[in-house]
Amino acid sequence: MRRDLDHLPLAKRHELELVTRILFAEFEDALKARNAPHRKAGRILKLVLFGS
Structure with missing residues (x-):
């Protein structure tokens, strides 16, 4: 499995960076809403980026 993004165009790399930050x-916001410590x-x- 490839672990780098060097093969992607610059615009796609920026788009993935934005999506990663949002995720x-x-x-983090979803975890703040949890009450139980284990959650x-x-x-x-x-x-994982999957696709053709």
């Missing part, structure tokens, strides 16, 4: 921000310990381990 992490929304995930506040969630984290994103990996983002």
Whole structure:
């Protein structure tokens, strides 16, 4: 599995960066709404770009 984004056009790399920031921000907001301590310990381990 490829782990770099160098093969993508610059515009797509910026778009993925924006999407990643939004995902992490929304995930953080979702965790703040949880009451149980074990549910506040969630984290994103990996983002996988899949497609042709």
